[in-house]
Amino acid sequence: MSSQEVATLNVGGLKFTTRASTLQKFPESRLARMLNGNDHEFRLVNGQFFVDRDGTLFNYILDFLRTLQVSLPTDFSDYQRLQREADFYELHSLAELLNQENLLKPRPEILEVRFLLQETQAFFRVFGSCSNTIEVLAGWVTMFTEQSLRWKWSNDTFPSLKQLTPLPLERPSHHDLVFQCGTDYSAGDQLVARYVSIKPDPRKLINGTNVLGLLVDTLLKEGFHLVSTRTVSTEEKVECYSFERLKRPEALVFHAKESQENTGGAPRKLTTVQKRK
Numbered sequence: 001m002s003s004q005e006v007a008t009l010n011v012g013g014l015k016f017t018t019r020a021s022t023l024q025k026f027p028e029s030r031l032a033r034m035l036n037g038n039d040h041e042f043r044l045v046n047g048q049f050f051v052d053r054d055g056t057l058f059n060y061i062l063d064f065l066r067t068l069q070v071s072l073p074t075d076f077s078d079y080q081r082l083q084r085e086a087d088f089y090e091l092h093s094l095a096e097l098l099n100q101e102n103l104l105k106p107r108p109e110i111l112e113v114r115f116l117l118q119e120t121q122a123f124f125r126v127f128g129s130c131s132n133t134i135e136v137l138a139g140w141v142t143m144f145t146e147q148s149l150r151w152k153w154s155n156d157t158f159p160s161l162k163q164l165t166p167l168p169l170e171r172p173s174h175h176d177l178v179f180q181c182g183t184d185y186s187a188g189d190q191l192v193a194r195y196v197s198i199k200p201d202p203r204k205l206i207n208g209t210n211v212l213g214l215l216v217d218t219l220l221k222e223g224f225h226l227v228s229t230r231t232v233s234t235e236e237k238v239e240c241y242s243f244e245r246l247k248r249p250e251a252l253v254f255h256a257k258e259s260q261e262n263t264g265g266a267p268r269k270l271t272t273v274q275k276r277k
Helices: 030-035 055-067 079-088 092-098 131-140 208-221
Strands: 006-011 014-019 043-045 048-051 107-118 121-128 141-149 165-167 170-173 176-186 190-198 225-233 238-247 252-257 269-274
Touching: 006 055, 014 055, 055 079, 079 092, 107 208, 121 131, 121 208, 131 141, 131 176, 141 176, 176 208, 190 208, 208 225
Parallel strands: 006 048
Antiparallel strands: 006 014, 043 048, 107 121, 107 238, 121 176, 141 165, 141 190, 170 176, 176 190, 225 238, 252 269
16 A cells, blocks of 8 residues: 555644545545645654544544544543534534434433342243343343153152243333243142343343342343332232343444536535334
8 A cells, every 4th residue: 555545643742544535425525635735734744644633533524534434432531522523524414413412412211120029939021221232131041941740758858850941031122021930839730930040140040139140240240220119919919120220322323425527526415214123
């Protein structure tokens, strides 16, 4: 690759190296004019274009030029400053999008875990405001069942165990899932044991309190925060655990549409499409 195909910028003391074609992605921008020698505010010093602007924010400018996407960290808050930088570089489409902060700001995601413990059985129902999160969680939770005959003390016979069999989770809707663990007796003196496994933990747990603890740990590791606990039904003692996390919207993608004849340096028309999960 020749030196003419690569450009190095010193933006506020931070060094950036990229393809010249990346900076020329929008021919009407100041970065493109800089390479063409048509913008004298950008000085060439020791083979580097010196730009007296914020270097940290230029990271997002360059990422936009490389990907035609706007994807910001969850804790990002400098929308106005970044918009001002986009205006300075005359990246008008990016500036217009940043002006609509509501498209880019993170939104709270809510998850509720309802837990009911009855003697030797525990019941779980998980409801989430985001169906994709429930889909992911459903892929991590696996139920297993095991049946054996009741132990008869009279003849000291031990129950004949059967191999653990995976069971499908109950999915009342796209936004919730239901599962249970513990033991109970069914017809014919069959002892039914239900185990729960939650990836990536390989254990198969039967105790409801242990399953609840593992489920809470899993959600905390995924960025959720426990915001409240309450008793939904005092008679049945249904406990409800509410979790919340900030979720960044998917990256906004710019699809460039060339005009029918772009010979006169006419600016490209851009449409904005938000990626969905």
